[in-house]
Amino acid sequence: MPNYQINDIDRKILSALVNDARKPFLEIARDCGVSGAAIHQRVRKLEENGVITGSRLLVKPAALGLNVCAYISVFLAEDNKYPEVISALKHVPEIVECHFVTGKAALFLKVYCLDNEHLMEILLNTIQRIPYVQSTDTMISLDEAFERQVWVNDYKNTSFKSLGK
Numbered sequence: 001m002p003n004y005q006i007n008d009i010d011r012k013i014l015s016a017l018v019n020d021a022r023k024p025f026l027e028i029a030r031d032c033g034v035s036g037a038a039i040h041q042r043v044r045k046l047e048e049n050g051v052i053t054g055s056r057l058l059v060k061p062a063a064l065g066l067n068v069c070a071y072i073s074v075f076l077a078e079d080n081k082y083p084e085v086i087s088a089l090k091h092v093p094e095i096v097e098c099h100f101v102t103g104k105a106a107l108f109l110k111v112y113c114l115d116n117e118h119l120m121e122i123l124l125n126t127i128q129r130i131p132y133v134q135s136t137d138t139m140i141s142l143d144e145a146f147e148r149q150v151w152v153n154d155y156k157n158t159s160f161k162s163l164g165k
Contacts, residue, residue: 004049009034013042014051018149021055066112068119069141073105074133081132082106088130094122105137116140 009032016028025039046052076082082100089098097110113119123136
């Protein structure tokens with residue numbers, strides 16, 4: 001796969017879009033000192049090369065009554081069975097992130113639940129009943145101090161492997 005080299009204008013575009021995905025391209029163009037058409041072309045090229053993988057609407061979980069955020073380490077009886085476990089976990093809507101990790105646990109999950117009772121239900125009657133799940137270790141988040149996307153501005157010499165075509 002060829003590498004796609006991003007330059008200072010690409011970084012400015014990415015920084016603007018990471019901070020506000022709805023920012024108008026013409027506004028970004030003014031900030032970058034280029035035409036609106038140039039921004040459209042560059043964003044399309046960033047998408048084609050897999051640097052930009054999409055945009056999304058973020059919903060505050062508490063606004064939906066999801067008041068408990070928990071992180072769950074999942075220990076497997078057989079580590080090579082993680083694809084089957086991940087396949088089963090994809091059907092649990094409360095799980096919003098799943099990472100295959102190094103260390104004693106095989107998987108690390110981020111889960112949103114209505115309350116502690118709901119979390120206990122998900123743990124005991126869903127996750128721990130999946131074949132090859134040996135045990136879990138759960139941490140409940142008391143507060144999200146901050147959340148952010150990657151910090152685009154400091155990656156001066158970054159190249160991204162093209163994920164397109």
